[in-house]
Amino acid sequence: MSRPVAPHRSLVVRLLGTSVLIVILSVATAAWLAAKTATRAVQAERGQSLAGDSRIYDTLLGFAAAHDSWNGVELTVQHLGDETGRQITLTTADGQPIAATHPGGKLPGRPSAVLDPLGATTGVIDPRAVGPYQLTERDRSAQRAQAEKRLNCLHEQGIEATVAERPSGRSVVRLAERNPRQRQNCSFREDAPTQTELAALKELSHGLGRCLTDRHLPQVDVYSVDFTWQYRPDNIGGSSQDIQDCVDRARRDQLRPYVAPSARLYLSSPARPPTPVFELSSASTLRIAGATAFVLLAAVTATLVVGMRLVRPLRALTTAADRAVHRPAPVAITRNDEIGRLAGAFNDLAARSERSEEQRRTMVNDIAHELRSPLTNIRNWLTAGQDGLAELDQDLVGLLLEESGLLQHIIDDLADLADADAGTLALNRDSYFIADLLVQVSEAHRGAAERWEVSLGLDVTADPEAAVDPARFRQIVGNLLANAIRHTPAGGRVDIRARTEADDLVVDVADTGEGIAATDLPHVFDRFWRADKARTPATGGSGLGLSIARKLVQAHGGDITAASTPGMGSTFTVRMPTRATPE
Template sequence: MSRPVPWRRSLVVRLLGTSILIVILSVATTAWLAAQTATRAVQKERAQSLAGDSLIYDRLLGFAAGHPGWDTVGPDVRRLAAETGRTIAITTADGDLIASSDPAAPLPGRPSAVLDPLGGASGPIDPRAVGPYRLGERDRAAQRELVRQRLECLRSQGVEATAQEVPSGRLVVRMAERTPRLRRDCLFREDAPFPAEQRALAKLRGPVVQCLKNRHLPDIVLFPVDFTWQYAGANVYGNVQDIQDCVDNARRAQLRPYVARPARLFLSSPAEPPAPPFDLSRASTLRIAGAAGFVLLVAVAAALLVGLRLVRPLRALTAAADEAAHRPAPVTIARADEIGRLANALNDLAQRSERSEQQRRTMVDDIAHELRNPLTNVRNWLTAGQDGLADLDQDMVRLLLEETGLLQHIVDDLSDLADADAGTLALDRAEHSAADLLATVVEAYPSVHLRAEGELPVLVDPVRFRQIIANLLTNAIRHTPPGGRIDVWARTAGPDVVIEVSDTGEGISAADLPHVFDRFWRADRARARATGGSGLGLSIARKLAQAHGGDLTAASTAGVGSTFTVRLPASL
């Protein structure tokens, strides 16, 4: 009977202690994270978000697109700094200060962005950089009247349309439908260029045409509203990107006098006094402590409940194991968790123990039976000789030697099986021809027919190999009546050499076939060694085949015959 488990080693105590430790760590970590998060929130309360930085960049880029220089940008910089809480500074490409919201503040190590409305050498041109294409008041009023007439025309036909102003001062009509069905034309040429635009477009066209000629590109037609283009002639095509580069480069050269030169933008947070350390009030402290205590209490109760539920089936398993005198007794625990699996494993162990015990008793009985007959014969002949009832002549000596040989054969067989079970069976393996080895064995059995397909090289112990085949042939001859046939067929099947020993004997029933390799098993329990063998030959043959990395299987039909198949790895 096992002793009680000490309380410090109890599963319930360990589970409870682990749960309490986890809860304490969780609560402490949560409180620490909450304090750190709140502290960071206080310290960064006045930090500007990415949206604010984008606002600064967009407004200053718009200023550069609408002014030929940075001379008057100071008020805008100070206003943006007040709105966003950021320190703003603008310098030239050489580092000379243009404007700053705090001239005494040092510049950051790297600029936040470059302010260039023309997009540098290959970037996009800011649409607010319009230069000579900005409409005057008179042209703007005339264009708006044309847009109003077009909107009225479209809406009178049920077409939804709106007017959107672009940086040049024009209004562009946007329709909900791309190609609406109109009963009458509503163009009114509100997108036609005015004289000022025509003059600017004529100046732009010169550099564009020259660039197209230099690159051997076809001529194009430019539209001043959005500077889109189309080919001037029909069925004429060119590299679209090269044409667009010519247009963009010409526009940059034309717009350069109307926009501010490129500048660098520096953004930083103003220096502030350190924020006061985060401190919890008494009420907040009490709330956190109360919540932690409640969580701890719930965790303790849950741990106790789970622990007791875990220990109860374990105690039942322990009691079942303690009550068994020689082997574990089955126990019924209907659970689908690890403990249920443990109970099933214990039940399986009990069943295997019962089968092993039964096999052990059977094997002991069989060994005693096998040894009893030769020992009895030896004792009887020796007793008769001692009493003068028989002469110890050569015939008696021969009989005694035969019985002693039977005993030695049984002991050798049992020794081979013990070595095979323990994995200590000695094998002197080398490459041999299975066909040659089979021919050597079959020579001792004239009635056996051998068919080998090739040399069939295998890595085997030749003595053990011949023992396997000899055991199979002996078994086949024993169970094949006169006039029957025994065949040995050897061949290659994939990576294995397959050897089949077939007979036309009495065969084995389907009920007995699973036990054919059991030790001391005989289909007819009434048969003696002289007619049924010791019952170890097939067991030894299979163990030897498995020791070589192969296997031995059997197939049989009662009244028809049996086939034993040996598979051994071929030698490559």
């Protein structure tokens, strides 16, 4: 019997340890990936938030540049709030509400931006603030035609260019960065101011002139819609930056009636649980990578060590099994774990195989011996009759028939054992009263009992009924009865007793014979086994009766046991269920 495996030597514990290492490795890798992914997600979310805020600012600034007031901005604010998920509030410079996605909400401490298309604080006028420079449809068409003429001229020379339209409706030809030199001039005066623009530039010149005079600066002329300026021939001097300031001031004064007044923009996020932010520096990333590499190396090393320790004895077992052509050979593996127990079981199997082989050889010898005696007798008498040494009279024929009957009996017994071993023993079970079957068996063996001067007794309690194969049941009791009669001396007694206990049928065959020694009792059901080795088949039977009886009882779902006291007799007890169990 194998001993229990110590916990620290158990393969389960070792495999569990290896699994824990792999889990640690997986967790470390997953944590690093999660942190990295979260960082990227947060960065992406921030980028989206910034892009959304920039879109809100640009859209509302464009609205202010194209409208002379904030009237009607509510729909735009609500639409931007729905698209970006931000809370948007627009107020005047003195804090009066203009529009909001969530009216009545608490405003942040300071505005996110100031919407001023004229750029009083930034110094940059929004290009969408065009005011009086907005072209009429007639001017737009005429100027567009001139721009397309130049575009066609450039394309004919293989020069890449496109036409773009400014907020004022003016079309502008834009050349690609790299182009061949022009072979001919493609200027069609598409950049010349239209009548609308000339009128607006004239108005701008009046305001510009006043600013230059107030600052004691020389007068300049603004000659294009790009608001570039140049000195007049008789007035050169002064700071160009001061002059540019006057140009910008004059432009703001000119555009102010056409744009919405300055407003404050407040942006905030809806109330929601805070999102944890993961930040991984380069040093942290290196540390995580190093730790993960170490855990991976440890896991691989541990797996290899455990795997090699597992594989080595398994290979030894496999080699031993491969070399065992006829039967397994024992292996020298001494371990106190599952593999050690497997090796022990393998060695036990090898020992049992050796014992089975020895038993097989013994059984073959016994079968040969059992068959040789009747065959020898039959052959000798036939040879004597053929040679004229014996007359084939009725007595000799009877003797030959008796020997052939013994031979047939041995062959039938061997066939029954073969069917039982193969699981092909057929039973035709039905419900029978056991007393009738036992009377038949008793009467069949009464003649043998009388020859051996043995008394037979039958005692059936309450005439039990059981589901049995009648022929096989009579064979079981007959084998036990024949064995008891042979081992009971003259003047002895053999009794058959039957009864029911719970749902079992119990049949005892008891004799007052010589009994069986305690050392021999475990072997009484072995094939060809005899307590008295000097007995011959004529006096001791074939040695298969008890084996066949046990196999037949087991086929009925029961079992048979033996109890004996040397010098006083033996009792064989058959116990089987009264009802057939479904297969």
